[in-house]
Amino acid sequence: MLPSIYTPAEPFTLGLLGGGQLAKMTAQAAYRMGLRVAVIEHGENSPAGVMTKHEFSAGWRDVEELDKFIAASDVVTLENEFIDPAILDYIAERRLVFPSPDTMRLVQDKFTQKQTFSAVGIPTPAFAEIHTKQDLVDFGIAHGYPFVAKTRRFGYDGYGNATIKRDTEIDMVWRRFMEGEEPRPLLAESFVTFTKELAVIVARNKRGETAVYPCVQTIQQGHICVTVLAPAPIEEHLLKRAQEIALLCVETINGVGVFGIEMFLTSSNEILFNEIAPRPHNSGHYTIEACHTSQYENCVRAVLNLPLGSASMRVPAACMINLLGERTGNGIPDSVIEMLKIDDVALHLYGKKDVRLGRKMGHLTATGVTVDEAFARASRALERFVW
Numbered sequence: 001m002l003p004s005i006y007t008p009a010e011p012f013t014l015g016l017l018g019g020g021q022l023a024k025m026t027a028q029a030a031y032r033m034g035l036r037v038a039v040i041e042h043g044e045n046s047p048a049g050v051m052t053k054h055e056f057s058a059g060w061r062d063v064e065e066l067d068k069f070i071a072a073s074d075v076v077t078l079e080n081e082f083i084d085p086a087i088l089d090y091i092a093e094r095r096l097v098f099p100s101p102d103t104m105r106l107v108q109d110k111f112t113q114k115q116t117f118s119a120v121g122i123p124t125p126a127f128a129e130i131h132t133k134q135d136l137v138d139f140g141i142a143h144g145y146p147f148v149a150k151t152r153r154f155g156y157d158g159y160g161n162a163t164i165k166r167d168t169e170i171d172m173v174w175r176r177f178m179e180g181e182e183p184r185p186l187l188a189e190s191f192v193t194f195t196k197e198l199a200v201i202v203a204r205n206k207r208g209e210t211a212v213y214p215c216v217q218t219i220q221q222g223h224i225c226v227t228v229l230a231p232a233p234i235e236e237h238l239l240k241r242a243q244e245i246a247l248l249c250v251e252t253i254n255g256v257g258v259f260g261i262e263m264f265l266t267s268s269n270e271i272l273f274n275e276i277a278p279r280p281h282n283s284g285h286y287t288i289e290a291c292h293t294s295q296y297e298n299c300v301r302a303v304l305n306l307p308l309g310s311a312s313m314r315v316p317a318a319c320m321i322n323l324l325g326e327r328t329g330n331g332i333p334d335s336v337i338e339m340l341k342i343d344d345v346a347l348h349l350y351g352k353k354d355v356r357l358g359r360k361m362g363h364l365t366a367t368g369v370t371v372d373e374a375f376a377r378a379s380r381a382l383e384r385f386v387w
């Protein structure tokens with residue numbers, strides 16, 4: 001018998017903290033494997049919430065609602081790394097939660113991430129904890145300009161980042177982050193003039209089995225990931241090196257679940273750790289169509305302590321493009337007809353009711369014989385997509 005916490009003979013419910021697109025795709029994988037899903041989110045009709053009658057829409061800050069969600073769930077995982085660790089502790093006293101509250105505490109803070117990983121020899125940009133305005137001045141003197149100030153917590157899509165080009169900008173950045181109603185503690189890191197940004201997804205179960213996905217290139221615009229190329233068009237030894245770094249990150253923190261590790265490739269072919277996300281990652285959407293086991297399925301398998309599936313690609317190449325909102329209003333696109341005429345392109349729409357500028361509304365994944373071919377196909381599909 002499998003040393004798993006899941007016995008398919010019993011109805012088994014996977015609880016998801018968060019109801020966005022990552023939860024939706026995790027739920028799709030869970031349903032395929034015969035599981036049930038419970039979703040807790042602040043608000044009704046989230047992309048994953050609409051998929052289940054076990055939808056808890058008052059959110060996890062409401063203790064009664066949280067208790068109902070816990071009662072409905074056998075094992076809990078999450079799609080959102082910003083949940084208060086005290087709430088995760090509360091859940092962990094009642095149910096298995098993966099990644100664990102300890103892992104979450106560690107990775108919620110970008111400073112502790114870098115501290116933990118650089119201590120085991122993983123290269124990172126130069127970084128420092130910032131307590132005072134003078135610390136920023138000192139960082140500029142020690143490491144030069146420009147450098148990047150980042151909020152230690154709650155940063156996403158670049159919202160917690162500021163590039164400081166000269167010392168006269170320090171005041172402004174300090175005011176923006178530290179003098180509001182709720183100060184947001186900072187770290188500083190040197191600005192990396194990267195040639196490419198890379199990402200690797202790693203799944204790991206409680207027995208320590210791992211599945212390491214191919215290294216991909218992520219292309220951001222305005223700090224938001226817009227395109228992913230799989231595999232990254234870089235030399236073989238660099239692909240391997242990125243996978244080694246990602247695996248070492250997850251093993252260092254004893255992580256259980258699925259993790260996305262973001263890295264920079266420099267002009268001298270150095271790979272530097274940027275950040276780790278303790279959940280399925282945008283850069284791993286392509287795994288649904290392009291890998292033997294998607295990151296979502298391996299997330300389900302990992303948190304259930306089941307054997308992990310192969311992370312290798314079943315097509316030579318893939319390209320994922322995020323469908324970002326280009327207007328405000330109704331979230332239903334005007335037409336998908338022309339784009340659906342293109343073969344080897346999978347359309348994913350998350351079913352969000354409202355669209356906003358830059359909001360992630362869906363994505364498409366094109367597969368191909370080469371990365372260039374997949375990119376061209378995905379770009380053609382994107383041109384035909386009408387909001």
Ligand SMILES: Nc1ncnc2c1ncn2[C@@H]1O[C@H](COP(=O)(O)OP(=O)(O)O)[C@@H](O)[C@H]1O
Binds near residue numbers: 159
């Ligand atoms: N030290 C850095 N040097 C150069 N660019 C950076 C640096 N840190 C972040 N960036 C750019 O900003 C983007 C978002 O930063 P990141 O730290 O990943 O924050 P987020 O949590 O918002 O994703 C990165 O993908 C990269 O393009």
Ligand SMILES: [Mg+2]
Binds near residue numbers: 157262275
């Ligand atoms: Mg990032």
